[in-house]
């Protein structure tokens with residue numbers, strides 16, 4: 126990947142963002158196939174035909190393992206300088222990453238899917254706040270304003286007045302609490318990544334390798350404890366066509382995650398969360414345009430806010446206040462490339 130580092134910074138940003146958009150678009154399609162599809166043609170107790178796939182933990186474990194193998198393969202083919210990042214950082218970021226994923230999935234029991242997506246669109250805000258409080262970052266006021274405007278715009282655009290849903294009403298609040306927990310974990314994970322960048326600046330591939338190593342171990346333990354691993358193997362043996370779907374999702378997931386980590390390593394977790402949030406916005410915008418649905422005034426206003434803020438951030442967001450000094454910053458003095466990374 127060294128040659129890609131020689132591409133100008135702006136073009137690299139566009140390549141990584143396009144990679145994230147493309148891979149997660151395909152990923153979404155395969156994921157929908159697995160989680161909404163039916164396997165086999167046996168009549169179920171509820172009268173429907175075909176078994177549903179319900180092993181969420183196992184699906185994530187397989188992906189973490191494949192991502193680990195993928196990153197290892199890349200580093201074997203193209204070795205890089207030694208990664209001196211503290212193991213504790215990797216273990217902590219893997220744990221917060223997994224907790225963020227588990228709590229946002231659990232929230233779906235109490236809030237409808239669109240609410241969860243809208244809630245998670247606020248991700249850049251905790252990433253920014255915890256980045257400053259824990260990750261020792263500082264941002265210009267322009268950047269705060271732009272990121273906040275993007276999030277407000279995306280939420281205005283994506284929010285749907287919910288019809289009376291069949292979700293339990295007496296537990297209202299629990300789903301929101303889980304979403305809040307998930308966002309906090311996302312912020313914490315990003316803050317730890319900021320510290321890694323400042324301390325040892327690992328490459329995207331190295332971050333991908335280590336974080337998936339820890340995630341695979343932690344989830345492996347959880348799968349053994351819950352017995353889900355065994356049930357998953359039985360299911361896959363009954364329905365071997367599942368393996369094709371798993372292979373596809375693992376491939377899209379690994380490619381997507383490579384772009385995510387290249388983005389985090391070069392431009393920071395905040396830029397990455399802005400890209401993943403606007404990706405959701407663009408997906409909805411494209412489907413609206415393709416299917417000729419009408420936008421209401423609130424959605425138009427949201428879309429204008431998103432475009433204006435993205436544009437303003439591109440022009441002015443980079444002007445930085447000096448990053449706070451930490452002992453590790455001193456080590457980087459004189460190394461232009463790494464300093465640029467610190468303040469990006």
Ligand SMILES: Nc1ncnc2c1ncn2[C@@H]1O[C@H](COP(=O)(O)OP(=O)(O)O)[C@@H](O)[C@H]1O
Pocket residue numbers: 149222226245248314315318385389394397398401402
């Ligand atoms: N800073 C990051 N570090 C590691 N993984 C990340 C980071 N940001 C996003 N991801 C991963 O990239 C994928 C896409 O992110 P996103 O679109 O924000 O989804 P979600 O709302 O489910 O978190 C998810 O699997 C997420 O965990």
